[in-house]
Amino acid sequence: LPEMRIVQGRGIPHQVLQALAERKAKGEQSVVLLNRRGFSNYLQCNDCGWVPECTECSISLTYHKAKRALRCHYCGAHRRAPDACPECGSHKLEYPGRGTERVEQELSTRLPELRVARLDRDTVGGRSQVFSEVFSEFASGGLDCLLGTQMVAKGLDFPRVTLVVVLQADTGLHLPDFRANERTFSLLTQVAGRAGRGEEPGEVLLVCSRPQDHFFHHLLQHRWKEFMASEQELRRALKYPPYARLLRLLLSDEKEERLEKKAQEVAGILEPVCHQSDVELLGPAPCPLERLQGRYRWHIILRALKVQDLQNVVRNSRPSLNMGKTRLSFDPDPLDLL
Template sequence: MPAYVSVAFDVPVDRQWSYRNPDGLDAPVGSRVEASLGRRTATGWVVATGDEVDFDPSLVKPYLRLVDAEPLFGPETLALASWLAGMYFCSLGEALSAMMPSAEREGRRKAGAQGGADSGSFDDVRIATAPLSPSDEQQAALAAVLSKRAGRWYLYGPTGTGKTEVFLEAAEATLAEGRGVIYLVPEIALTRQVEDAVRNRFGDLCSVIHSGLTAPKKLAEWRRVLRGEARVVVGARSAVFAPVKDLGLVVLDEEHEGSYKSGSSPRYHARQVAMRRAASEGARLVMGSATPSVESWRLMTEGGIERLSLSRRLAGGDMPSVEIVDMRVEEGALSKRLIEAVRAVKKEGGQSILFLNRRGFSYFWSCKTCGAELKCRHCSVGMTYHKERARLVCHYCGYQAAPPSSCPECGSLDTGWAGFGTERVEEEAARLFPDMTIARLDADATSRKGVLERTLDDFRDGKIDALLGTQMVAKGLNFPGVRLVGVILADTTLNLPDFRAAERAFGLVTQVAGRAGRFVKGGRVIVQTYRPTSPVLARAAAHDAAGFYGDELAVRRELGFPPYSRLLRVTVRSKDAGQAKSSAAELAGRVAHAAQGGAVDVLGPAECPIAVVAGNARWQIILRSADPAPARSALAAALAGWKAPGAVYVEIDPDPVSLL
């Protein structure tokens, strides 16, 4: 029995603490212990054991309690945690705490609790689907995936072409090989259809792991997976860490989704973790989307991932027609064309979805004559209007300019600020369609238990004529009665001050359009915009993905943005605005000094586009390099020996998906 254990705690300190095994106890690697840490008691992870320590043994205290009768992870998970810590600038303890069920809450539960049949349960949402014979394309895609025991594939095709069935068939074949499966979905509240399909196919072999589970249920499910009782794990981002035995397949559905990126430390991306696990454990990785990320599209075109294409909608519908409406000649939030279309669909007995993208900025500068927007002369990204300063600001490099009195493109004096608020759209819809039942589906609805499921059921049953939704209506919802989708304002995404703005706009319009006409021919999509000549919207309207990605990759290559570079974002925040600004400037200077002579561009410091969050002023520094190693080294050197003032916090985000 080893005398000592090395324990990692969920603290931002890159070290472990040594403790002694009390008489009669033996804490194995992978178990949790409760121990004194400074003046408090904390739960940590045992990451090593031994009979010696490299300092006076009399100073080593015993830990207070062994939490787990059996380890919660093995060598593979520990190796993954070490990689995660190095990749995402966090401690080993922070990495393990992000990967494992919550230590503090679950450690006080019975360690050996068994998971019942409902341990990973979810509220059933009925699905309007019928068994379909696999198409030739589906059979070819499945054969390609199963032709190798390991590799990377991308299942690409419009919504409704049967990607989910290929995923499920691949999972079934993997189980037949005696290997396990992880099936990742972007947001668990929106993917109950996938959960239901997996549960129906695999029964008790399925485990659902996500943040909505209570602490004891999540721990029970984790142990079921660890014991090999559950061999198919379905879940959102954190399920990528599930301790699946003999991992043979990782599915990453809707790969383009930004929710696969963690918003708190460690800021990992599930796609990168999935790639790491598949490579190190000899598993297949199959990703899929109707709108791949630009990074994945480049990998497909250059041979880094094998593309498997699906082109035919299987439920009888065809791709909808997409009409772009010029809002410069309209007065309200809903155009005449959209109003007429909603009323016509109601008369036909169909349903409509009205999509309003709440993310982004409510106000942006726009020429009402030619539709031009202002871009930074240095960064070629949209500039943000700061009303309190009456200035346009670039949040990449800090460049500022006064709003022009006339359009620099066409000289028109008819310029101003564009944007719709959600309240305005709701009020207009209620006034314009008094004989229709309209429901709203947004984050507020999902926060109240049962409201989301009830709304979706009512819409599926035809009790609701029109669904006013935010981004969640673009993500995997599948309703046979939807014949019309209206995009209230595409510009809120197009004008984001982010180099990914075009990618997001194309993806959102394409994904939302995919909700229309899946089961009937003649589906319609109406896209409202102040930029009717936008090439991004033109590509989306023509269902021309290849053209869009070709255009976007050319722009990214010219400007040196991902996927032709790697970004490392540093955010400095404080409730003291002056300290946030000065600390960001000081740190940026240190980074620039450390990066001298290296292949690293240091952009900023500049205010974050969302300059204040929860009372904290926010500034950002962006490191850009062809390879991530030089930027990481420069930042590590800059941080060495530097301590931010007590009221200042520094956040590090490798490969950010958003710079807001």
């Protein structure tokens, strides 16, 4: 396996620029991956990397700048964003992360001789031709560096790629989903496994703001088993699958206000039924992806030890649900809660 190293910092640390310049000087190539574009609406301390989490649900809270509010997308809890970081006292709390476009600009300013191509939804759109053009130029050595989102992962198969940089490697950890850590772990392991396939040994640099987290400790040592054991422990304590069954009710509507009212109403109808059936009701809360294809989205999460109890709740409450113009769907054992 290639050597995996952590670089503490945000943006593009100096050490990364140096590594990119070294590869270019040797006629080798690099791939720069930006983790999960466009999902960074959480708050992070600029100094210590602290991210606020829901104490009940242990997922990252999303940040609504206009209201200066933090919200849990599972249980619906919300509170005012703090003025200072509770861990280090810093007042520099802000949206983390930058998009690929800003990274590209920064690279061209700080390493003007590096020939970079950016691949993401904005540059590619739906045109697969752009893709193959960029990849064949990269293959022929006409480019030094591919920059982009998951799309550039294909570039990892080129033999001259000896350096892979993952910027904001911890972004995935703050996705409001209880499987966020597991997914990030396997994504980064995959990336590392594919780097340096040619003759030259590969190197992987992971840029993150809190390398002390146990997540990175396990990752660097390739300790998947130990990592998953600690994840399972957490899920047992917090009653997430596989220690409980979930059923997600997804509501969507073109009108936000109508949707919120309807979600409250549905939760009100479900609550007494849940209470009788040993089912726990979380929410209602806006989904992490609050708007999709022109529709606002809210969800209610039902949790129980036995799947029959969930089915009972649906059976007993469904006749009383009058959805009007709001759409409702049931998602048993949801794969994600976004």
